[in-house]
Amino acid sequence: MKLSRYPGLIIAVLLVVLVSLYPIITGSASARETVFTVLMSLALASSLNILLGYTGYVSFGHIVFFGLGGYVGFYTLTALHWHLLLAVLAGGAAAAGLAFALGKSILRLRGAYFALATIGVNEALRAFINNFEPFGGPVGMDMKFAIYNEYGGAMQALWIVYGGLIVITLGVIFTSYAVKKSKFGLGLMAIREDEDAAEVMGVMAPNAKTWAYVLSAIFPGLIGVLFFFKNGNIEPGDAFRLHLSIELIVMVMLGGQGTVLGPIVGGAAYQQLRKTLLTSPLFKNIQLAVAGFLLLIIVLFIPSGAVGWLRSRFATMRRVLE
Amino acid sequence: MILQVQNVTKRFGGLTAVKNVSFELAEGHILGLIGPNGAGKTTLFNCINGVYDPSEGKIIFRGQDITGLPTYRAAHLGLARTHQIVRPLNELTVRQNVIVGACYGRENLGLREAAHVADEIMAFVGLSQRTDMLASSLNVAQKKRLELARALASRPYLLLLDEVLAGLNPTEVSAMLDTIRSVQQMGITIIMIEHIMHAVMSLSQHIIVLNYGELIAEGSPEEVSQNPQVIEAYLGDPDLAERLLEEDRI
Ligand SMILES: Nc1ncnc2c1ncn2[C@@H]1O[C@H](COP(=O)(O)OP(=O)(O)O)[C@@H](O)[C@H]1O
Ligand SMILES: [Mg+2]
Numbered sequence: 001m002k003l004s005r006y007p008g009l010i011i012a013v014l015l016v017v018l019v020s021l022y023p024i025i026t027g028s029a030s031a032r033e034t035v036f037t038v039l040m041s042l043a044l045a046s047s048l049n050i051l052l053g054y055t056g057y058v059s060f061g062h063i064v065f066f067g068l069g070g071y072v073g074f075y076t077l078t079a080l081h082w083h084l085l086l087a088v089l090a091g092g093a094a095a096a097g098l099a100f101a102l103g104k105s106i107l108r109l110r111g112a113y114f115a116l117a118t119i120g121v122n123e124a125l126r127a128f129i130n131n132f133e134p135f136g137g138p139v140g141m142d143m144k145f146a147i148y149n150e151y152g153g154a155m156q157a158l159w160i161v162y163g164g165l166i167v168i169t170l171g172v173i174f175t176s177y178a179v180k181k182s183k184f185g186l187g188l189m190a191i192r193e194d195e196d197a198a199e200v201m202g203v204m205a206p207n208a209k210t211w212a213y214v215l216s217a218i219f220p221g222l223i224g225v226l227f228f229f230k231n232g233n234i235e236p237g238d239a240f241r242l243h244l245s246i247e248l249i250v251m252v253m254l255g256g257q258g259t260v261l262g263p264i265v266g267g268a269a270y271q272q273l274r275k276t277l278l279t280s281p282l283f284k285n286i287q288l289a290v291a292g293f294l295l296l297i298i299v300l301f302i303p304s305g306a307v308g309w310l311r312s313r314f315a316t317m318r319r320v321l322e
Numbered sequence: 323m324i325l326q327v328q329n330v331t332k333r334f335g336g337l338t339a340v341k342n343v344s345f346e347l348a349e350g351h352i353l354g355l356i357g358p359n360g361a362g363k364t365t366l367f368n369c370i371n372g373v374y375d376p377s378e379g380k381i382i383f384r385g386q387d388i389t390g391l392p393t394y395r396a397a398h399l400g401l402a403r404t405h406q407i408v409r410p411l412n413e414l415t416v417r418q419n420v421i422v423g424a425c426y427g428r429e430n431l432g433l434r435e436a437a438h439v440a441d442e443i444m445a446f447v448g449l450s451q452r453t454d455m456l457a458s459s460l461n462v463a464q465k466k467r468l469e470l471a472r473a474l475a476s477r478p479y480l481l482l483l484d485e486v487l488a489g490l491n492p493t494e495v496s497a498m499l500d501t502i503r504s505v506q507q508m509g510i511t512i513i514m515i516e517h518i519m520h521a522v523m524s525l526s527q528h529i530i531v532l533n534y535g536e537l538i539a540e541g542s543p544e545e546v547s548q549n550p551q552v553i554e555a556y557l558g559d560p561d562l563a564e565r566l567l568e569e570d571r572i
Contacts, residue, residue, distance in 0.1 A: 182433070183425050183433050186418065186421065186422055186425060187422070187426060189413075189418075190411050190414070190422045190426075193413055194409050194411055196373070196409070197405065197409035198411070198422070198426075199392070200394075200397060200403060200405075201394075201397060201422050201426050201427065201476065202398055202423075202425075202427050202428075203394060203422070203426045204394050205394070258413075
């Protein structure tokens with residue numbers, strides 16, 4: 001394998017690796033927390049991009065997979081005393097399972113109807129878990145501090161979680177790239193451009209869409225477990241935050257839907273912006289309004305996002321940026 | 323017989339767009355499908371390749387009953403079509419459009435082989451100069467060729483052409499006619515919907531005529547063009563009568 005043949009992948013991976021290494025090299029816990037948020041955002045945005053960017057289906061309630069994964073993982077950690085690694089896999093499997101089960105039904109809906117259905121799913125699951133006693137109902141679940149001792153104490157556990165997130169983020173990027181470059185991905189993009197024409201050409205849209213949905217759900221499921229393990233408690237209000245879903249869409253659109261690099265750039269840029277807004281007295285209470293406004297601007301003026309704009313503007317960029 | 327259409331009816335609510343239509347098609351032939359606007363020609367295509375489920379009747383393709391199969395199954399079995407209103411995959415390049423056809427068509431190729439097939443087909447239809455352009459940037463004539471290229475890339479047994487000549491200028495029309503002849507020589511059976519009479523007449527071995535969803539005549543081009551019912555159907559459509567007259571002048 002000649003690396004120079006995959007410039008789009010290399011750039012994306014290098015960006016992530018460089019940013020991730022900084023806290024490790026400096027050993028700074030506060031840098032680690034900042035980068036954790038950034039990595040989580042760009043990994044979630046990149047997963048969403050598989051559905052939103054490649055397939056053209058806007059999942060407004062994508063955070064449901066993060067929440068469900070988080071809950072299932074948390075439960076296996078605290079009630080079943082599973083190892084974190086297994087818990088993370090369980091969270092991913094649960095998210096994938098939900099996406100698969102939903103896929104056949106709600107993916108038949110198109111456009112706004114699909115988007116609305118995904119919000120419905122998120123709200124329905126939140127309501128369900130609110131009343132589901134094994135998961136703690138409305139108060140959720142807490143983690144005993146002793147659990148962290150199995151991972152060398154709380155400090156060490158936080159670094160392990162951080163390492164786990166780096167691995168998952170790289171996994172998302174490889175997946176995103178591999179999908180984009182594959183026959184499967186080409187089928188997804190055909191569906192995005194014209195689903196009926198794609199089917200006439202032989203693309204099995206119902207299957208392809210379901211697998212795209214499953215792929216884009218697995219990673220939020222995995223990440224949810226890490227997040228809530230680190231958090232130490234989980235409750236419905238935290239797990240199924242619809243506005244996080246919307247922020248993810250902003251990130252994807254900002255960087256460029258349908259590109260590998262776009263959600264990475266968009267996720268990082270959005271988090272920087274959010275941080276600035278949150279620390280500014282003027283904007284800190286209207287951060288979501290700013291996100292909404294930003295989305296409006298992007299959709300109106302640069303619908304292909306930053307990376308998409310560069311690609312369409314400069315032919316050389318098309319070879320380098322994926 | 324590569325295709326048998328048996329008593330196919332398609333209703334949309336109260337409207338019967340295709341009424342009890344039956345015909346057969348021998349391998350290697352070009353069948354012309356003509357009729358005034360709104361006669362149900364496109365709907366019949368949609369029934370044949372599974373975009374619509376016929377309300378009644380059967381479609382037998384290469385001996386297999388394909389009635390009610392999803393359209394992608396029909397594509398896998400070797401049935402390809404072009405759209406009257408072109409449907410390019412806009413944000414993909416011309417090459418990617420054609421590769422989709424090759425990847426997901428009858429031969430179910432991998433990306434690499436599909437790219438070879440796509441290059442060959444693009445050369446064949448005359449799109450080699452535009453392979454890396456976005457499909458959205460093509461003009462109408464090129465988009466029609468793209469429709470044809472995607473369909474051919476799937477290596478079909480039967481090709482349904484829905485007004486591939488509409489909107490082309492006379493030079494483009496005659497170029498496209500040559501292309502269609504070469505497609506036939508590749509051994510592909512064709513059904514073509516066409517309004518340009520001299521084109522259908524010169525290409526088809528056999529013609530069927532639809533009017534208000536019903537098959538009102540069939541036969542050789544000569545037979546059909548002299549059939550009083552056909553003439554009446556066309557004269558009943560002032561637009562088309564005028565267009566026919568114009569074409570006679572060309
Ligand atoms: N999806 C549809 N729903 C309702 N009516 C339709 C649909 N498709 C076609 N029709 C109607 O069926 C009739 C035949 O249309 P069509 O097959 O497109 O005619 P042609 O291709 O011969 O011009 C027209 O009256 C048209 O309005
Ligand atoms: Mg028509």
